[in-house]
Amino acid sequence: MRTIRYQEIATAVRRRVAEGHYAPGRLLPSEAELSAEFDASRVTIRRALETLRDDGLIAARQGFGWFVATKPLRQTLGQLQTIEGQMSESGIVAGRRIIEFAFVRPTPRVAAALSTDQVLQVKRVNTADGEPFAVVTVWCPAELAQSLSRRDVERSPFYELLGIALRGATQTIGADLVSAADAELLGVPTGSPVLLCERITTDTDGRPVLYSHHVFPAHRTEFVVDLPTAEPSIAPTGLRLLESS
Amino acid sequence: MRTIRYQEIATAVRRRVAEGHYAPGRLLPSEAELSAEFDASRVTIRRALETLRDDGLIAARQGFGWFVATKPLRQTLGQLQTIEGQMSESGIVAGRRIIEFAFVRPTPRVAAALSTDQVLQVKRVNTADGEPFAVVTVWCPAELAQSLSRRDVERSPFYELLGIALRGATQTIGADLVSAADAELLGVPTGSPVLLCERITTDTDGRPVLYSHHVFPAHRTEFVVDLPTAEPSIAPTGLRLLESS
DNA sequence: TCGCTCACTTGTATTATAGTTGTCTACATA
DNA sequence: TATGTAGACAACTATAATACAAGTGAGCGA
Known part of the structure; x- marks a missing residue:
């Protein structure tokens, strides 16, 4: 049976991400490193990584690298005004x-x-x-x-x-x-x-x-706050407890 | 796994601040000293310190030095914190x-x-x-x-x-x-x-x-919720108002 | 006390280098 | 035609090295 190389690589990397080999917010090995490790060309590596990006699992910044995406559970600031x-x-x-x-x-x-x-x-x-x-x-x-x-x-x-x-x-x-x-x-x-x-x-x-x-x-209202993932990588949200005098 | 130097340094300094190595109001080592200690250039040291400043953990005055901010304005450390x-x-x-x-x-x-x-x-x-x-x-x-x-x-x-x-x-x-x-x-x-x-x-x-x-x-505590942010890409917190029955 | 110098600090540039992703072309193979 | 390899280049990033401007504070002399 014929196998598609970049799909193999994609599932391999996907498993690593799922198993926590690559922590959220941390960098993956560079395309060059993965290319050497899987003995595949950089283009093939990229195709694999891009499929994972389409799934929202990982993301990349040019000149920086690939990293595990930490996607928020819920919606954005829109709620603020409304x-x-x-x-x-x-x-x-x-x-x-x-x-x-x-x-x-x-x-x-x-x-x-x-x-x-x-x-x-x-x-x-x-x-x-x-x-x-x-x-x-x-x-x-x-x-x-x-x-x-x-x-x-x-x-x-x-x-x-x-x-x-x-x-x-x-x-x-x-x-x-x-x-x-x-x-x-x-x-x-x-x-x-x-x-x-x-x-x-x-x-x-x-x-x-x-x-x-x-x-x-108080009897009519309460607030609901969704706290997203616990990794500090790039996501800035604070809920903190203060002592008021 | 690849690491970003200034992030490492930032977390190292953050830990020191959290553990009280640098008392509130006291000076941190100068950028030059930190540069020698971490064997990193001053630019890298500054970048690390600036991320901590963005978090409100530390502050600086030109010609004076870096010091632990007395009242942290924001705490990005981990959203889901005990x-x-x-x-x-x-x-x-x-x-x-x-x-x-x-x-x-x-x-x-x-x-x-x-x-x-x-x-x-x-x-x-x-x-x-x-x-x-x-x-x-x-x-x-x-x-x-x-x-x-x-x-x-x-x-x-x-x-x-x-x-x-x-x-x-x-x-x-x-x-x-x-x-x-x-x-x-x-x-x-x-x-x-x-x-x-x-x-x-x-x-x-x-x-x-x-x-x-x-x-x-209620007299001792209050919650602070920071609703972000300038970056639309990563906006993790939703705050919504509910009517309890 | 006043004003000055001097060492030291942060703030802000510039230049350079190595490494990374983004994108493209050309070519080989099943 | 779909897939894979190879290479080249652009754009971006992190880091280093260096220089200079500007603020701080201690000390010194008049």
């Missing part, structure tokens, strides 16, 4: 009620995060199917928010209004007892637990452009 | 006190997650510098935990004991009021808010191997 959009995907009607809309001097904490001393402060209640769902306060540097009106903010999420390419965010998740004001806005009894989120959103230059504070009633 | 490991990197002494160690029939929820009907159930209190820090309950399929003793569990984190390559985890974060039992274990007043985490850890084949439930006092 905490509200996510509800609409679930068929929930999301709404916003503006409680406060004002250009103010920020608190020191916000000022430090945004490194500015004049901000637009918007406080609103997010609703899901008409029921209060979250109390959100957003601070945005005044120079970015100059053109925004109260109606703009009521109609669209902040992310869309700014017209800036956002890069990512750092989000802090904590818990506390609900404050009296938030209890009334959310329609929960005093003393209820709430989830707190503080998020600093940055644009593509790394400058912080939004500081937001979210209060969720 | 909380103990994170603490020990911060210089906190982590401890465990076993409350319960038994092979039991799991609750339906746990049974469904692990798809087994006989589990090892370990309940313990984690301490940080002697103070109770978290109440953790871990369920593990009995066939995987057969060889574990109570002392094993007390001495080492679960991840190390299993001897299985872990792939990732899905973690749910919520909040609630502390239960009476947990309040006593944690030494917090009744009615305090707590952060709840439920984590399902899977091995490289995708099979769930651990189901764990964590209770943190």
